[in-house]
Amino acid sequence: MKTVKILCLTVVLTWAASDCAADTWQKLRGQMQGIRSIRADFVQEKTLKILQNPLISKGIFLFKAPDMIRWEYKSPVRVVSLVHGDTVRRYVFTEAGKWVPDSSNSLQAIRMVMHRIIGWLTGRFNQDAMFEATYRAGPPARVVLTPKDRHLSAIISGVDLVFSDIPGVLREIVIREGADNTTRIRFENVRLNKPIPNTRFRVVQ
């Protein structure tokens, strides 16, 4: 009898939790879908056991709903990834002082990452085939993403999307690749819903 009671309670709590989770995702998605464009500076801190101090990279980040991104590193290297719908391009600034297309094998990985980021920016956390999403109320509120696939988990152990005080706006992304190997991308000077020309997502300069 006692076992049955516990079982019933577990079922009720599970049902309540999933209902609550569904509400949370719905609310988050609603908040994020109100954002039509983002312009932000970013500071990336790479922590490795081998490094005494984190390696700092800086750049700018542009997003325009529903599916445009410009992810541009200004230092210490100059690299830009442009996403315009299904088209993903990546350019590197060479020592000869010219922007040229990136010829490495990384474009497929960049395409995957950029489309994940678009999914996160539009609040589609719990519809990702590669990551399991968990919401933590905080503060600060965050969505913790855990790889579903064991091959992916060998490369990335988890991703934290940390929200700012402005509803639906990300403050930082923390990517954990393993013990002592973390990438923290912090967004600063965030400006929302300002007009951004589409050419910024198609043309490197």
Added chain:
Amino acid sequence: MKRGLVIIVLMLSACSDLPVIRQVPLSMRTGITSTCMKAYPGGQWTAVHSIDITLPGGGHSMMLGVTSRTAHGLHSVLMSPEGMVLFQGDLTGGKIHVQRAVHPMDDPEFQRRMFNDIRRLFFPPGQGPALVGRAQKRIICRWVMPGRVVDVTPGDPLVVREYRHKRLRLVIRYRGPFKGGFAHRMVLQTRGLLGYKMVFTLVSAKGRAR
């Protein structure tokens, strides 16, 4: 017919890229050797470089590299600009130990070549040069190994030329200013059909002796 033969003989004799060195007096050797060694940081250190790679065929790629020399050996990390670690491994006792390698860096041949390039960039070819002298109006410190000769010409840029079977195969140019023993920029360029070029620009460096 005779003229053709003479031309062929002249061409074959011109196949050697290796300059003939006129040695300097013994009293000048130590001073010149120390200027040749300026390219190579001694002691234990960690350096971060941006790496602009020109692939065979002319394509480009950009990476970040962390190299560390410890008492145990050499440690290398290669990252994408986004911070994704693509390769992490050690070279200790002549053996490569891989902690992490994402395709195509999981290829042992790639890893062997990569550590060879790191050794060329940061370590002298051997204990001390076999010859120190002048050739083609240049000062040269020469290391001689079986099938391989390495010439170092001091200056800015300091230039390393590696010859295999008397043919020039690889050139490294070190440009100053030198900070803590590290050149601001190193350009490594290999010759041949699969030749590639890598431009290393110093981001930061910690530690070091000498």
